[in-house]
Amino acid sequence: MGRQLTEMLKGTLEGIVLAILSGRPAYGYEITAWLRDQGFSEIAEGTVYALLVRIEQRGLVDVEKVPSEKGPPRKVYTLNAQGRETLDEFWRNWSFLAERLDQLREGGHPS
Amino acid sequence: MGRQLTEMLKGTLEGIVLAILSGRPAYGYEITAWLRDQGFSEIAEGTVYALLVRIEQRGLVDVEKVPSEKGPPRKVYTLNAQGRETLDEFWRNWSFLAERLDQLREGGHPS
DNA sequence: CGCCGGTATTCAGCATTACTATGTACCGGT
DNA sequence: ACCGGTACATAGTAATGCTGAATACCGGCG
Numbered sequence: 456m457g458r459q460l461t462e463m464l465k466g467t468l469e470g471i472v473l474a475i476l477s478g479r480p481a482y483g484y485e486i487t488a489w490l491r492d493q494g495f496s497e498i499a500e501g502t503v504y505a506l507l508v509r510i511e512q513r514g515l516v517d518v519e520k521v522p523s524e525k526g527p528p529r530k531v532y533t534l535n536a537q538g539r540e541t542l543d544e545f546w547r548n549w550s551f552l553a554e555r556l557d558q559l560r561e562g563g564h565p566s
Numbered sequence: 567m568g569r570q571l572t573e574m575l576k577g578t579l580e581g582i583v584l585a586i587l588s589g590r591p592a593y594g595y596e597i598t599a600w601l602r603d604q605g606f607s608e609i610a611e612g613t614v615y616a617l618l619v620r621i622e623q624r625g626l627v628d629v630e631k632v633p634s635e636k637g638p639p640r641k642v643y644t645l646n647a648q649g650r651e652t653l654d655e656f657w658r659n660w661s662f663l664a665e666r667l668d669q670l671r672e673g674g675h676p677s
Numbered sequence: 678c679g680c681c682g683g684t685a686t687t688c689a690g691c692a693t694t695a696c697t698a699t700g701t702a703c704c705g706g707t
Numbered sequence: 708a709c710c711g712g713t714a715c716a717t718a719g720t721a722a723t724g725c726t727g728a729a730t731a732c733c734g735g736c737g
Contacts, residue, residue, distance in 0.1 A: 464694090468694085469694090501699095505694085505695080509694090525703085527702055
């Protein structure tokens with residue numbers, strides 16, 4: 456992946472995953488596959504798993520092991536109240552950033 | 567600063583600075599001050615200077631020392647051709663990310 | 678004259694996060 | 708019994724922003 460996009464993902468990927476989980480519970484493998492579908496073509500599996508471990512340790516999600524017919528048991532993550540709060544904060548930060556960037560893009564450079 | 571926004575800035579801050587420089591040449595102290603004005607209230611000075619060193623080393627800007635009436639000489643940075651190319655790439659990446667995020671925000675979660 | 682505040686840049690050390698690469702484990706079909 | 712696809716986990720590396728402090732130049736004030 457481009458080094459630029461890679462660096463941009465730092466900090467946003469967590470928000471992206473939280474946003475996905477706000478739609479419905481999901482497990483790692485599924486999230487990775489969905490991200491690839493969306494064009495994040497080269498996000499490594501390991502990256503997503505590591506991120507899920509982090510948000511679990513910070514108490515943003517509840518976890519449940521669910522047996523799978525096709526492989527080892529899945530760890531299904533569900534966004535909890537604290538996770539929703541963190542997601543709200545993420546959207547606020549994202550909006551702030553996006554506004555400033557849009558301004559800059561339209562030539563709103565310093566006077 | 568919020569750890570979330572901090573992490574989001576990784577990768578975008580470079581684009582922001584390049585965008586500022588696409589408007590007109592500027593020096594570090596000035597850029598820091600402008601960022602604070604825009605609400606990036608707690609971006610450390612050291613961060614901006616380190617970033618400027620990086621983009622200089624990657625050859626995205628031309629540098630000129632200009633004497634100041636009020637202090638030590640200023641290092642004035644000007645975006646060059648390669649910098650403009652990197653900025654274009656940044657906007658492409660940003661658009662890609664922003665589109666996906668907007669979709670997610672509107673409930674476009676995985677089916 | 679000496680000190681202070683504002684201007685301006687630089688650097689060492691730390692934390693966070695994404696990547697690469699690899700390893701483990703479970704399952705069904707051939 | 709093996710292989711491919713499903714599913715999760717981890718060790719080590721690189722990039723970037725932060726903190727905190729140091730350096731330096733200048734004008735004005737006591």
